Amino acid sequence: MFQVIERVPEIDVYNLEGEVLKDVKGEIEFKNVDFSYPARPDVKIFSNFCFHVPEGMTVALVGESGSGKSTVVSLIERFYDPQGGSILLDGTDLRNLQLKWLRQQIGLVSQEPVLFGTSIRDNIASGKDGATLEEIEQAAALANASSFISRLPKGYDTLVGEHGTQLSGGQKQRVAIARAILKNPCILLLDEATSALDAASERLVQDAVDRVMLGRTTVIVAHRLTTIKNADVIAVVQHGAIIEQGKHDELLQSSIGAYSQLIHLQQMHQVEESNEDVDGMVTRLSSQNQKPGSYKLSRRSSSFNSESAASMHSLSLQKTGNEPTTRAKKGFFLHWCRPKVVEDPELGQDKTVAPEVSIFRLALLNKPEALIYLVGALAAIANGCLFPIYGLLMSNVIKTFFETREKLKKDANFWAAMFLVIACAAMVVIPVQLTCFSIAGNRLIRRVRQLTFKSVLRQEISWFDKSENASGAISARLEGDAVYVKSIVGDTLSLAVQNSSSLVAALVIAFTATWQLSLVILAIVPLLGLQGLAHVKFMKGFSADAKVMYEEASQVATDAVGSIRTVASFCAEEKVMQIYNEKCRSPLQKGIRQGVISGFVFGTANFVMFAAYAFCFWFGARLVQQGQISFGDVFRAFFAISMGALSISHSTGLLPDVSNAKSAVNSVFALLDRRSKIDPSDTSGLIPSSGSVVGNIEFRHVGFTYPSRPDVKVLKDLSLFVKAGKSVALVGESGCGKSTIISLLERFYDPDTGHIYLDGADIKKLQVRWLRQQMGLVGQEPVLFNTTIRENIVYGMSGNVSEEQIVRAAEAANAHKFISELPDGYETCVGERGVQLSGGQKQRVAIARAIIKDPKILLLDEATSALDAESEHIVQEALENVMVQRTVIVIAHRLSTIKNADLIVVLKNGVVAEQGRHEELLRSKDGAYATLAKLYTAST
Template sequence: MPFMTIIFGDTIDSFGGTVNTKDVVHKVSKMSLNFVYLALGSGVASFFQMACWMVTGERQAARIRSLYLKTILRQDIGFFDKEAKTGEIVGRMSGDTVLIQDALGEKVGKFIQLVATFVGGFVIAFVKGWLLALVLLSSFPPLVISAAAMSIIIGKMASQGQTAYSVAATVVEQTIGSIRTVASYTGEKEAITKYKKSLTKAYKSGVQEGLAAGLGLGAATFIMFCSYALAIWFGGKMILEKGYTGGDVINVLFAVLTGSVSLGQASPCMSAFAAGQAAAFKMFETINRKPKIDAYNTEGLQLDDIRGDIELRDVHFSYPARPEEQIFSGFSLSIPSGTTAALVGQSGSGKSTVINLIERFYDPQAGEVLIDNINLREFQLKWIRKKIGLVSQEPVLFTSSIKDNIAYGKDGATTEEIRAAVELANAAKFIDKLPQGLDTMVGEHGTQLSGGQKQRVAIARAILKDPRILLLDEATSALDAESERIVQEALDRIMTNRTTIIIAHRLSTVRNADMIAVIHQGKIVEKGTHSELTKEPEGPYSQLIRLQDLSTVSEQNALDDQDMLEPMNSVRNLSQQFSLLQSISQKSSEIGNSSRHSFSITFGVPTTSMLETEPIESNAQALAPSQLPPEVSLCRLAYLSKPEIIVLLLGSIAAVANGVIFPVLGIVISGMIKTFYEPRDELRKDSKFWALIFVLLGVASLLAQPSKSYFFAVAGCKLIRRIRLMCFKKVVYMEVSWFDEPEHSSGALGARLSADAASMRGLATSFNA
């Protein structure tokens, strides 16, 4: 563009400074060829500029997305307790990477082009007429200030909007991930209200961002038009006093005009950079985070094997999310290899914390966790975790086949190894009855399987790697009687020759344990075998058994005779429970527990549920592949904007007014060029007139540009909010079976709401532009 101003200036001189017609035709023909050569070079350069930078943006975004996911998987559990939520992570990977891609893609090439235009324009201007160029340069500081203010405000508003969208993404993930619970409690309206609240915050930020962009661009255009007015007036003086030609003034003016306009055209790029920077800041904050427990750390001990001796020695621990609540204060426990140890006690006493420390999900603040008399911190984390198998109360299954879920337990597991694990887990019978066997899809979170079936798949996954240490965290507490019996048979098979720690809810499942430890408020108050502990009729373990039996009987009576309860029986039961609690508290004090609180037992009472049916429903078969969604016409999107018709009308009027300015500018420029070749008296008068016209055009732009940006931001952000809310409302009220399809998982739907809405916002922004 700056080179074009040289050719254009020479062309103007050819028309205005030559009297002979033949000379005019010859010179103009020569200039025309120069325009053709410039067009060819510009076309080739533009193609490579756009193609290369678009590819670069795509690759950078993919690399950042991959690095972010790798870093997330690397973090310690404390990070997820305090700093990150699943919905926020999905929103960042889908929505924020779109903004980063936009900031690293073709807009970088465009910005470099515009900067080169700006520099080249002013260089040519100074070469052709340094005094006039120096006067025009006075407009540069106000331009920089307005652009910087706009960039700062847009970055701040974009960051607030992204935070609000992250909260909205968390609501989506939590709602869809637990859609059965939401539907059973008719919590759809509450979820929609929370989602709408987050979208409203994002809407306000979007409108403020649009207004800031409009004000910045309007101010920049006003300053540029004022500088043109100054150039016309001062250029006339240069022609009269310094011997400039009309072509020289036009060359300098258009070189500065081209350079200055390039700054205005750079404002969308700067807006994209600010939004991308705000998105990248939060992503790279996570990427650069150094985890306290690094899952990818390759340093540490790797032995041939371990025996399985476990010891917690004088452990002090509190969770990172609740540092003021001390779980363990000097806790010690020793479990010899090959034995089965059961941990019992009230909820919140610290039983699951023992498993969390052995798995090294957390490190104690003081004390040691030892395996084979070696501090757990000295082992390579990945290696030691391969020696430990974990089965939780609520098994976690992924949206894939049964075979894939089991194979996650061991890298490179063969089909024969998976089949052997299935047999050991007592799961072969129900899997063989499925139409697709091991290839049956389990649905999101395993919703296509019953509780007992999910638990057996989880057991097969845990024993696939043949662990030396097996951790069972209330593995049967959530199951009905028949499912518990089947799962318990599987557990009895696999506990042989392994160090096993059982966290038990039902005390009947730990009678055969080699050691039972009763934990109360982070301390072991009693320890021994079942037979040893029951010899103390007033001991904590015996009291736990009687209290659980009493709770079971009370529950059974309530189920059998719910309408005929006698008040005296309730009083008697309460009295018995109180005496049991009191005696347990006394026994706890005798053992040395210094806590001021009594040892209260709050075990949940097992409920009766339907017996597990071995085969699952036929709709658990492999789902048909999803079809591509049909294209949506722009007319439908326009119809969705019907409530904002007045706002769109006002925005269109402002856009028309802003658009008319530049065609009018062509007329003004032609009159201005003619003035430079007029006699001296007319030149002095007309230069002032055209300078005033440029100022008026600047005022019109200052009013029209912010109005256009504001009204279209209001309409566009309301459209995005409406579409997001409509989609979410439609999704949460779908039948539950709809969510069993892989393409309707919480992650897929959350990403679709984030990424597609970001794309639609880009469409609205392009329409505004």
């Protein structure tokens, strides 16, 4: 801990030394820059890289994924420093400028927008200190975010959830853009800032961004023509070097140039607007009377084809209670489980108090270690007896000093030998005691964490939508609860057994010496016990409250660390610390109260103990004076009782741990006992007798609201049929319910009304694990795990997966080439959430992960939105190959992605506005789809 506290970062935002330029013009220059990421020092990103951005100009960086575009943005923000060369702002090396001031001059909107788990108002306001509501609303209006925010019941005060997961991708992006607009920066960095927006939103937001860019130095990282074509300078980056730059029209003059080829690839995927615009197509199709011919999406044969096409009758189902042969890892689904609306913490938050749990239930968890506990308990009993025996020896030693010289010498040797015997016994029993209880306790920690994590993974997705179940809180439970639980069956239990045996042995010795004195002192012991019980009662309430408070603080820390680039770019370190301190203030105040009460209890316990000593001496003296007992009997009883009292005082010191442990035990078992509404580990559902599916999907009068927002209707009596082996594209504005359909199909949630059928069977009756095994999902924001590329690709697969299968899946996703170029190849660790890869590279690995699964149903939620034109072209072909004889649901807002679908469904406000093929929908000039098509064409 002190290493972290004392560590001085190489790039320190709190270091206020450095230059502050009086007038920022905005000229940026990279001079002979060498750079490789610290996590992969052997992979050279830039070597002698030179790049110039004139003041007030807009420069667009284009190129394939992984070419170094986003690295330019990271270096300008000083997230990293180059190993060689220099980066200049208005002729001054960035390393010579004050870091906090530098980042205040820069506005950043990233490809994967990161929001904090606070309100929309606070997220936008983080772009500027002391921002007024008027300024926030103005920034939201410029980012085209005010319309959807105003429709929320709490408006700008609506909580966005952990990492903004309660908003759709487009909504998150617009809030992030509003945050950057409010900052009013001198330099604007846009890293795929509009990639998550639909055509209508993109056009409006792009207009807003264009206005913000006026007079500012702007660096754009993008692959869409509509985003980059108006830039003052376009630079093509390839393998860490600029191979071509110029204006859009200039670069297009070279037919063999890199930029010209990228544009050509992109235009190949657009609607035939190069020969005929959408308006003309709409007019032509509207004038035709004949029905269009049957149209099917062109698909090539693939090695990933299903073995055979099943017939289209309903599934023959059978009940099963056995484990399925294919086992999917549950963690894969948790990252695609977030709802696409915002959360109101006052609604649907059924916080329940953990019920009291008997300590015997915890003991049952430790049943496999019963023999170890038995050995440890015997050692603890022996250790406990040593203290009263020590008291007995002390009383005899004192008595010895009153004997004659000859007898003193003889008895002194004997009692000294007895002390050595006690020392030898202690040397044996204490290590055995501590070792046994430590082994049993650590095994329990592992078991509790495994069971708790297993229980977490089996919970339905709506459980994760609640703030108390955010990732930071869950991590705190897994870490803290298990440790507290261990304390009650480890150190606490060990000392309890030891001290109990010590007390019993002390009383036996004392009663043997003088029953009169011992009986009086025994009457005082319950007073100490009553104080202990009162203390436990108080501490239990404190522990439960403090536990929740520290979980909230832990969540703030988790959000900040997970979003450290966003925190750094907006210089929000002090603001995050302020929030963290506020979360820690209540536990601190309660801790002071705890300390006062604990001190009073411990002080009173010691007062009673010493008062007992005083009474013991007084009453013993009376008994000696009356001739009922001897001097030696008083000392034997006194020392024995003293050792027993010492044991009780030790036990009193354990009371805080006991109360914390009881609270942790209740929390653990509350989670273990909770029955998930949609349990992926439940094997009691139905599976088809053939073990495969045909792929017919039907939504029949489906109504749905997210549990966290029951007053917002997402889907309203939606009916939709997807024919087996066909592709269906869902289009519509952000937040209209497209991703919700995928969430319902994956059974992340269940509909409130209506039914969803797979081959005629209600999916609620199907085995959840088997159902999800039939589906491959590629989301808009690819989530990779902090392990190797190989393990990410095979994630969720059962059994052994051959190297050939992995390579084929990567080749199909156009990922094999860049993976092979890495020094460690498929063994390269991608870092937390895949931070070591570019956005496009992450997306291709995610696609490979879906391909290798060989699913019968493919769900693509903006699967190619993060790819450059060349990669998109190749991956789109790969996906079309994989789509052969599979039911496919595609969510997209690019016409190039959806126009060849067998069926296009336009959603608006949770209902199907219209559906049909591309040409059919364009017949209606005023139709929703035709309108979207026109917007898309206008933007391109």
